[in-house]
Each structure stands twice: as C-alpha cells, then as structure tokens.
Amino acid sequence: MGLKEKDTPVVAEMVRPSPTHTTISGRPIEALYRPEDVADLDYSRDLGDPGDFPYTRGIHRTMYRGKAWTMRQFAGFGTPRETNARFKYLLEHGGHGLSVAFDLPTLMGRDPDHALSLGEVGKCGVAISSLQDMETLFAGIPLDQVSTSMTINSPAAMLLAFYVIVAEKQGVGPDKLSGTVQADILKEFIAQKEYIFPPRPSMRVIVDMIRYCTERLPKWNSISISGYHIREAGSTAAQELAFTLRDGIEYVQWCVDAGMDVDEFAPRLSFFFNSHSDFFEEIAKFRAARRIWARVMKERFGAKNPRSWMCRFHTQTAGVSLTAQQPYNNVVRTALQALAGVLGGTQSLHTNSLDEALALPTEEAVTIALRTQQVIAHESGVVNTADPLAGSYFVEKLTNDIEADALEYFRRIDAMGGMVAAIERGYPQREIQEAAFQFQKAVERKEKIIVGVNEYVMDEKPFPILYIDEQAAEEQIGRLQTLRSSRDNARVRAALGGLQGVARGTGNVMEPILEAARAYATLGEMCDALREVWGEYVEPPIF
Amino acid sequence: MAGSDRKLRVLIAKPGLDGHDRGAKIVARALRDAGMEVIYTGLRQSPEQIVSAAAQEDVDAVGLSILSGAHLPICRRVIELLKEKGMEGTRVFLGGIIPAQDIPELKRIGVAEVFLPGSSTQDVIKLIQGAFNEQGGASGAPP
Numbered sequence: 001m002g003l004k005e006k007d008t009p010v011v012a013e014m015v016r017p018s019p020t021h022t023t024i025s026g027r028p029i030e031a032l033y034r035p036e037d038v039a040d041l042d043y044s045r046d047l048g049d050p051g052d053f054p055y056t057r058g059i060h061r062t063m064y065r066g067k068a069w070t071m072r073q074f075a076g077f078g079t080p081r082e083t084n085a086r087f088k089y090l091l092e093h094g095g096h097g098l099s100v101a102f103d104l105p106t107l108m109g110r111d112p113d114h115a116l117s118l119g120e121v122g123k124c125g126v127a128i129s130s131l132q133d134m135e136t137l138f139a140g141i142p143l144d145q146v147s148t149s150m151t152i153n154s155p156a157a158m159l160l161a162f163y164v165i166v167a168e169k170q171g172v173g174p175d176k177l178s179g180t181v182q183a184d185i186l187k188e189f190i191a192q193k194e195y196i197f198p199p200r201p202s203m204r205v206i207v208d209m210i211r212y213c214t215e216r217l218p219k220w221n222s223i224s225i226s227g228y229h230i231r232e233a234g235s236t237a238a239q240e241l242a243f244t245l246r247d248g249i250e251y252v253q254w255c256v257d258a259g260m261d262v263d264e265f266a267p268r269l270s271f272f273f274n275s276h277s278d279f280f281e282e283i284a285k286f287r288a289a290r291r292i293w294a295r296v297m298k299e300r301f302g303a304k305n306p307r308s309w310m311c312r313f314h315t316q317t318a319g320v321s322l323t324a325q326q327p328y329n330n331v332v333r334t335a336l337q338a339l340a341g342v343l344g345g346t347q348s349l350h351t352n353s354l355d356e357a358l359a360l361p362t363e364e365a366v367t368i369a370l371r372t373q374q375v376i377a378h379e380s381g382v383v384n385t386a387d388p389l390a391g392s393y394f395v396e397k398l399t400n401d402i403e404a405d406a407l408e409y410f411r412r413i414d415a416m417g418g419m420v421a422a423i424e425r426g427y428p429q430r431e432i433q434e435a436a437f438q439f440q441k442a443v444e445r446k447e448k449i450i451v452g453v454n455e456y457v458m459d460e461k462p463f464p465i466l467y468i469d470e471q472a473a474e475e476q477i478g479r480l481q482t483l484r485s486s487r488d489n490a491r492v493r494a495a496l497g498g499l500q501g502v503a504r505g506t507g508n509v510m511e512p513i514l515e516a517a518r519a520y521a522t523l524g525e526m527c528d529a530l531r532e533v534w535g536e537y538v539e540p541p542i543f
Numbered sequence: 544m545a546g547s548d549r550k551l552r553v554l555i556a557k558p559g560l561d562g563h564d565r566g567a568k569i570v571a572r573a574l575r576d577a578g579m580e581v582i583y584t585g586l587r588q589s590p591e592q593i594v595s596a597a598a599q600e601d602v603d604a605v606g607l608s609i610l611s612g613a614h615l616p617i618c619r620r621v622i623e624l625l626k627e628k629g630m631e632g633t634r635v636f637l638g639g640i641i642p643a644q645d646i647p648e649l650k651r652i653g654v655a656e657v658f659l660p661g662s663s664t665q666d667v668i669k670l671i672q673g674a675f676n677e678q679g680g681a682s683g684a685p686p
Contacts, residue, residue, distance in 0.1 A: 104611055105560060115589060116560055116587065117560065118617065118620070119559065119611075119613030119616035120560050120613045123613060188562070192563065194562045323660065324640075359640065436568070437568075440569050440573075443663075444663050450661075470616070541583045541584060542583075
C-alpha cells in the first residue's frame, strides 16, 4: 500500500482532464485501469475461448497458429491488361488472394464514353465495362486456385455475373469460386456515396444476389459489410462499429423478410473494418464486433448454426491517416495499424502503401506494404497465441465501453424503423459529418498531433509517384466501340428488355443480368436499363 | 467582384463521379463559419452544371474537390466555360489528391490555388480572402 500512496500524486497529476488523453475518436482514457473496472466481466459469458461463443477472443480455436491471415492487397489501375500484370506480380511475390479496385465509371455503372466519365477512366482502379474486359483482367489466372475480392457495390450483381462467366469459360463451375463482392450498398448511402438507384430497389438487388450466391456459389462471400468507408468519411470508432453491424442487421432482416432461412445465408456474410491509428481502441473495436454480432445472430435472429454467429472480417489500414507530408512515416503508421488488426483477430488484411496520399501506389510501395504484413507474421511473434491482450483491464474495459456505445446506436436506429429509414432521414450521414468536422478542428487546434502535418514539419523533397495519364481512356473507348460493332446487338437488346421486365416485377434479377453479360451488354447499358425502371438517387446537399 | 460591404460568395462543387465528400463538406462548413456565403452543389456535377450554378448564384469563387485523378480535364472544362460566360473574375480553387507535377499546368490554365492533403481550413480561408483583398491582383497565395 505504501507504493500506492507514494504514487497517488503522480496519478492525480496524470488524470487532470486533458484533451490529449482521449483516443483519436475523442473517447476519454483513464490514467490507470484496475480490476474493479471489469469486475462484472464473466469469462465464459463475455469472452469465451477462441472458437467459442461469443467469439470475443477470435473465431478459430488456434487463430494464427493454425493459419495466418490472408494477405490481400487491393489493386487496380488503367486498363484490364495493366491490372492483369499487377495481379500476376502480387501472386508471384507471396500475395494470397486478389482484390480488385475498379475505376469510378465502373463503380458508378457508366461506360467509359459517357460524359461523366471524363477524366475518370482507369484512374483510381481498373476500367471494366463488359465481359470482354473481365476476360482480359483474369487471363492466365485460374479462378479455382485464387480467391478474389471485388470492391464493387451498386453494380455488384453485374460484376459477379462477369466473373462467373469468365470462370465458366475456363471450365470452372460456380461452386468452385471463392471470394467476395463488397455489395454493401447501405454504407454507400451512409459514407462513400457511390450509389446509383434509390435505397429500396438497391436493397432488392443485394437480396437477390445473396439468394443467388446461397443457391449457386457455396464458397463465395455474398457481401462484405463495410465499416471501412464509414471510418474514412470521418466517423469515430464506435460509429464505425455501430453503423456497420446495424447495416448487417438490416441485410439479415431483409433476407429473412424475403423468406430466406437465416442459417442458409448468414454463414457467408462477411465484414470489413478499418484499422485506424489509435491502437487499443481498434483492438477493442474488433473484439466488440465479434461479441455483438454473435449475440445479435443468436438472440435477435435465432440463428442456430455457429457459422452464422461468427463475425469474419477483412481489415484495411486507414487510408485517411496517411499523410502527403514525409510519406515514409506512413510505413510506420501502417505497421502499427496492421498490428492492431492482427491483435484484433482479422481474417485478412490489406496494408496501405506509403504513397497513397499522393497517388495510386507504385510497385515498390506496394511491395513494402506487403512486406510489413510478412514481418508481423514471421518476425514479431504475435501469431504464437490467440488474443494475447485478453484479460487486460484496459482492453476489456474499452471493449465493453465501445460495445455499449454501439448498442446505444442500435437502439436509436431501431426506433427510427431500421437503417434504410435512418439513411432516408440522413441520420448516420449527419453523425459522421459532425465527427469529421470536430476531428479537423481538433487537429487545427493541435489537440491532436499528426506528425509531419501540424508538428515536426520539414521542407518536402519531390517524391516519385505512379502517374496515370489519359491513355487508358482512349484505349478503353476504342475497345468498347469495337465491341459494340462486333457483338449480336439484337441479342443485347432482347437481354436488356428481359432485365427491365424482371426489374418491374419481383423475380430474381441475377438471371437476366447473367444473360445480358453473356450477350456482351456493357455495364453502362445494364445500369441504364435499370435506371429507366428504378430512377436514380440524389442526396440532399447538406453540410 | 466582391465589394467590401458584401460577404464573399463561394460555390463548393464535387465534379466527376467521385463520392468522397468529407473534404468538400469540411471546407464548406469552415468557410461558412468564417463568414462567407457558401453554396454546396452536392455530388456528381458536370462542369456545365457547376458553371451554371456559379452564374446563377453570382459567386466570387468556385472551390472544386477532386480526389479521383480527373482534375486536369475537369478544371480545363470549368475554366473554359467560365470564360465563355464572361466570368473570368470568378476564381477557381482546387482541393484533393493532386500530383505535384500537375500543379504548374493547373496554375497555367487558371486555377488560383491548389490545396493538398493536410491543408488546414484556416489556410483555405486566408488564401480565399487574400485573393479578393488584393483587388484583382494575382491569387494572393504565398509562394
């Protein structure tokens, strides 16, 4: 006790309220955590061993002793031919899975020759506008031997159709395909804003696709419910957790309402989180995510299959934390964030490259990012035991607190009538906007220090970046014109008419989308056909 | 041009297909808090829509937020259209992920200032105010 008395003044000094003793999300942190902070914690009820309900400690018994996480680097730029070469490079250098970044015209369902595609073709991802482009993208890559994640949302059904048909042409059946389409339209309305149709028809496409995947692609993750973009848009850690899992609840509810059995589709739902800079808050967030999801699935939806209870997730380090100033510092930021993702028990990980606040990454920068994961996996020793931070007074208290915040958001959104209704009234959008503005103010007041930006500033030297010119646009527009003049246009018109017919009714839109894709209808043509039926969503411009 | 008795009017616009509006909204709010009249176009505006909104709202400055790499063709088109409408006095500011090598070309075609990641809203406010305090001089940006 003498020691404690002697220490008291020091501790008292430390706990004086200070804006700097908060997490990056503004959560106050105490100077010291003690057993009484987690006195109510019940090991088997609240934590469980790894692999046991509620999976707070991880979804697998042995975690990374059994199998390392999948090192999955997101890539895509320019033409399908250029990205095909980058994919082969990544696979040759120890990458495990592919992850496709599409350009904005693809993400928004516009062909490269549309007026709004001006300057955007091949810029922030690869340009894919038809089955032909997808055939080039995966040329020489056997689709039964890789898993492919596709970051595509509004037109996810069309890109999935292209992928299934490319595999078919390789002689690979849909039951052999493993991978993910992001297909999380709710976070587009909330955060990233790459929506096409209004929320309700958008949700119908997702439900139709989940049903198709459940019936035909047993190894495919039908959706990747994403907090990543919510966080990048400026949310706090708790908002990221709450809105993502509440989106998950919304998808499950819509599928159940459409007559599907929860245990048939829920095992293929996956999640995608951001790993930001506040180390312990992120680890707590990942642990809380698993516990909340397990309880929601068991208690709210009555799921009986343990695989329905498991929150499996991909993690990406925080792009928004990267600085254009002193870019090499970003290697350190990314390493810490990646370590938080690993200590949080992620199933797969993307590490950002050091030059991504400047441009798309160079091959050298991507290699360092992949090596960062390999150093953590092979040198740091953190893979040797599961959930090494369990039982830390601080980490368990933080896990409880962030869970409580998320459950409070659930209550508010439930009271609004669910997430689609909350989105329609702009609730999550406004919450995130406010958090983003407050963080910016905190940085400008230097309450939050960003090394090299508002402290430790130096003169910057020129930094070599990957520069993407307008050549991809010319090439893609040329390819598209050739395609339009060489395909069977009568078949295309019939297929697009068929798609509109199903869209007006209640059938599954996947079948007519597959037929249109086979006929080499373009992505823009398919989306335009649906725009005619469902209209386009316009967000009220609030700030 | 902005008279001394009149608040600066600024149009914040998100051209192109990109939906990442965190920066645009933060800047819009900071400029409003600094006493300017701010109009935000919302997402996915074509250069034609932006210039037509700028004319209709009689703004002194247009702030474009572009993170997707489409800045050169879009800025060229917006500035061309402003000239066609005789609105050369409307200053164009740009924020986003812009490669350093493109900045000389952007300045040459008439972009008054380019704000890169890490810029503070205070810098944005000062440079926009500075551009108009110089009464028709150059951008007012420090070298």
